[in-house]
Amino acid sequence: MSTIEEAPRATAGVLPAEKKPSGRPAPLRKRFVGSGEKPGFLTYGLLLAFLVSSAYPLWWSAVIGSRSNEALGETWPPLLPGGNFWTNVGEVFDTIPFWLALGNSVLISSIITLSVVGFSTLAGYAFAKLRFKGRNGLMLMVVATMAIPTQLGIIPLFMVMRTLGWTGEIGAVVVPTLVTAFGVFFMRQYLVDVIPDELIESARMDGANMISTFWHVAMPAAKPAMAILGLFTFMTAWTDFLWPLLVLDAGNPTLQTALSQLQSARYVDYSVVLAGAVLATLPLLVLFALAGKQLISGIMQGAVKG
Amino acid sequence: MEGKSPMTTTVNRPAKTLAAIKPKPTFKQRLNVFDVKASPYLYIAPFFILFALVGLFPLVYTFVVSLFDWHLLKGQGDFVGLQNFTEVLQDRFFWNSLFNTVSIFLLSAIPQLAVALFLAAVLDQNLRAKTFWRMSVLLPYIVTPVAVAMIFTNMFGEQYGLINNVLGNFGLDPVMWKNETLPSHIAIATMVNWRWTGYNALILLAAMQAVPRDLYESAALDGAGALRRFFSITLPSIRPTMVFVVITSTIGGLQIFTEPRLFDPATAGGSQRQFQTTVLYLWEMAFQRQNFGKASTIAWLLFLIIVLFGVINYLISRRIATADAAKPTRSTRRARKRAERTTR
Numbered sequence: 037m038s039t040i041e042e043a044p045r046a047t048a049g050v051l052p053a054e055k056k057p058s059g060r061p062a063p064l065r066k067r068f069v070g071s072g073e074k075p076g077f078l079t080y081g082l083l084l085a086f087l088v089s090s091a092y093p094l095w096w097s098a099v100i101g102s103r104s105n106e107a108l109g110e111t112w113p114p115l116l117p118g119g120n121f122w123t124n125v126g127e128v129f130d131t132i133p134f135w136l137a138l139g140n141s142v143l144i145s146s147i148i149t150l151s152v153v154g155f156s157t158l159a160g161y162a163f164a165k166l167r168f169k170g171r172n173g174l175m176l177m178v179v180a181t182m183a184i185p186t187q188l189g190i191i192p193l194f195m196v197m198r199t200l201g202w203t204g205e206i207g208a209v210v211v212p213t214l215v216t217a218f219g220v221f222f223m224r225q226y227l228v229d230v231i232p233d234e235l236i237e238s239a240r241m242d243g244a245n246m247i248s249t250f251w252h253v254a255m256p257a258a259k260p261a262m263a264i265l266g267l268f269t270f271m272t273a274w275t276d277f278l279w280p281l282l283v284l285d286a287g288n289p290t291l292q293t294a295l296s297q298l299q300s301a302r303y304v305d306y307s308v309v310l311a312g313a314v315l316a317t318l319p320l321l322v323l324f325a326l327a328g329k330q331l332i333s334g335i336m337q338g339a340v341k342g
Numbered sequence: 343m344e345g346k347s348p349m350t351t352t353v354n355r356p357a358k359t360l361a362a363i364k365p366k367p368t369f370k371q372r373l374n375v376f377d378v379k380a381s382p383y384l385y386i387a388p389f390f391i392l393f394a395l396v397g398l399f400p401l402v403y404t405f406v407v408s409l410f411d412w413h414l415l416k417g418q419g420d421f422v423g424l425q426n427f428t429e430v431l432q433d434r435f436f437w438n439s440l441f442n443t444v445s446i447f448l449l450s451a452i453p454q455l456a457v458a459l460f461l462a463a464v465l466d467q468n469l470r471a472k473t474f475w476r477m478s479v480l481l482p483y484i485v486t487p488v489a490v491a492m493i494f495t496n497m498f499g500e501q502y503g504l505i506n507n508v509l510g511n512f513g514l515d516p517v518m519w520k521n522e523t524l525p526s527h528i529a530i531a532t533m534v535n536w537r538w539t540g541y542n543a544l545i546l547l548a549a550m551q552a553v554p555r556d557l558y559e560s561a562a563l564d565g566a567g568a569l570r571r572f573f574s575i576t577l578p579s580i581r582p583t584m585v586f587v588v589i590t591s592t593i594g595g596l597q598i599f600t601e602p603r604l605f606d607p608a609t610a611g612g613s614q615r616q617f618q619t620t621v622l623y624l625w626e627m628a629f630q631r632q633n634f635g636k637a638s639t640i641a642w643l644l645f646l647i648i649v650l651f652g653v654i655n656y657l658i659s660r661r662i663a664t665a666d667a668a669k670p671t672r673s674t675r676r677a678r679k680r681a682e683r684t685t686r
Binding site: 074075079082083086087089090091093094096097100108109110111112113155156158159161162163166167168171174178181183184185186187188189190191192193194195196211212213214215217220245246247250271274275277278282291292295296298299300306309310312313316317320321323324328329331332335336337 | 374377378379381382383385386388389390392393396397398399400401403404406407461464465467468469473475476477478479480481482483484485486487488489490491492493494495496497499502503504507508510511536540541544545547548551589593596597599600603604607608621625628629634637638641642644645648649652
């Protein structure tokens with residue numbers, strides 16, 4: 037009895053849907069799209085609850101940031117923004133060099149991103165597609181260094197920067213993160229499947245030298261992964277706090293170190309602090325609206341590959 | 343000029359590039375061999391050179407500094423051997439910072455993994471507006487830790503904080519989020535959890551989507567409910583990804599700095615050091631007490647602890663993996679039995 041029932045089920049996964057031997061399994065197939073039944077109210081209710089908990093702290097900051105300090109004292113938090121946002125923003129501009137900090141952050145994150153993506157693609161391509169002595173050993177080193185918390189080398193790094201006279205300069209923030217082991221690993225994992233060996237061979241047969249093979253064959257194929265790596269490198273550089281705090285001074289900060297000054301002031305006006313937090317988040321919200329999909333697929337791809 | 347050459351096109355093509363680079367064929371060949379042999383090393387060189395300079399060297403040199411009396415301003419002093427190590431290991435502030443770090447780490451890692459798993463399972467359905475829901479869980483990730491710390495520090499304010507206000511409305515006493523140890527750890531862990539749960543949920547979701555749907559179908563037909571399917575199929579299948587999530591959050595979590603630093607900017611981790619983490623203590627030692635020697639010792643010890651955690655993680659995950667291979671779980675055994683029956 038059970039044998040008869042199970043026979044078509046075992047084949048269902050092997051055969052394409054339209055080639056099913058009998059009509060019987062077809063409705064089964066339909067019922068089990070996704071991991072289970074059609075999601076109901078409970079599912080969407082849960083997702084809505086998560087949405088609220090994701091968004092509420094931001095919304096609350098925008099509400100308080102557009103009112104005055106007294107709004108914090110109200111026993112039930114106000115739900116709608118007030119009219120004070122621009123006054124608070126003006127206060128932010130008076131307290132910290134906001135535009136300079138924003139410019140610095142954009143510059144630092146862009147240079148780091150270009151460098152990490154460029155060098156990672158170059159090295160990742162070599163590890164994925166070129167044959168050379170010591171390749172496996174060197175790749176193992178890359179993987180091993182991924183797990184090393186290099187941030188803990190900040191003291192010698194700080195001494196070096198001071199000796200070079202770079203403290204206070206943008207370069208001191210940029211230089212320590214010009215390459216990452218993760219970037220090389222990520223590009224290697226991507227390129228190893230994406231470029232067929234024959235494509236490289238035929239480019240070589242056509243007389244292309246190594247670098248132009250890289251440029252004309254590998255780079256176009258690597259573009260999607262480069263975009264994802266770039267997005268994440270940019271985010272990491274943008275959010276970095278400890279290192280810029282050490283090597284930059286209050287007069288020439290990044291956006292993160294400047295923001296922290298709002299919080300550290302002797303008299304803290306919380307509506308100004310929160311207005312600053314909201315203001316600093318706005319550019320990333322725009323980026324998120326534009327590139328959110330890529331960010332998601334990047335996270336999900338990284339999970340499968342890594 | 344080249345286009346008018348009388349040769350056939352097939353011969354013409356390589357000749358063209360030959361002529362374009364160098365007229366002497368032997369030299370060209372040698373150049374070509376050199377190109378093939380040297381290029382790979384040239385491509386990986388920038389990474390290795392830069393990494394050695396700004397990653398590896400500072401880390402190794404941290405150990406050298408830790409063997410000296412070394413002052414922030416006065417510079418290198420006497421060689422003291424392992425004295426810094428014995429002193430730091432007897433320093434109760436060091437152990438306090440380690441306790442705080444591990445406590446905050448556990449308070450963030452465990453609930454985060456549990457909620458992320460749940461969230462991933464909720465997202466792993468045939469949803470309408472998939473991208474919208476995925477973006478909504480990822481939203482906190484784009485708020486930088488500094489902004490997160492600023493927002494939540496105000497929410498957890500002891501006098502006028504949002505949370506204590508709301509608690510007061512229900513007749514509850516305000517919680518001393520900053521002055522007491524456990525509440526402060528919970529507050530800081532909340533910042534971490536808020537930012538990272540959705541991110542990790544998406545990683546786990548990706549792993550869940552790679553689980554063959556047929557497994558769920560046959561389990562459902564065998565009468566397994568949604569919960570049973572989750573624990574017997576989903577969890578075992580995504581275990582490698584869970585290990586990945588745990589390892590990355592360990593490396594990050596043990597180096598937490600921004601959140602406790604900004605939770606009370608006037609102190610380095612609370613008036614009684616009740617939420618001073620190890621990196622925060624390192625920072626205090628180096629830049630407030632200006633003792634680079636001891637700060638380097640702390641850095642090096644923390645490095646060893648992180649590596650130790652990594653090795654333990656790795657060993658546990660490997661043991662689980664080999665145990666799986668040796669002793670099949672009930673579901674795989676049943677699947678195999680069924681396969682045998684159908685082939686018969």
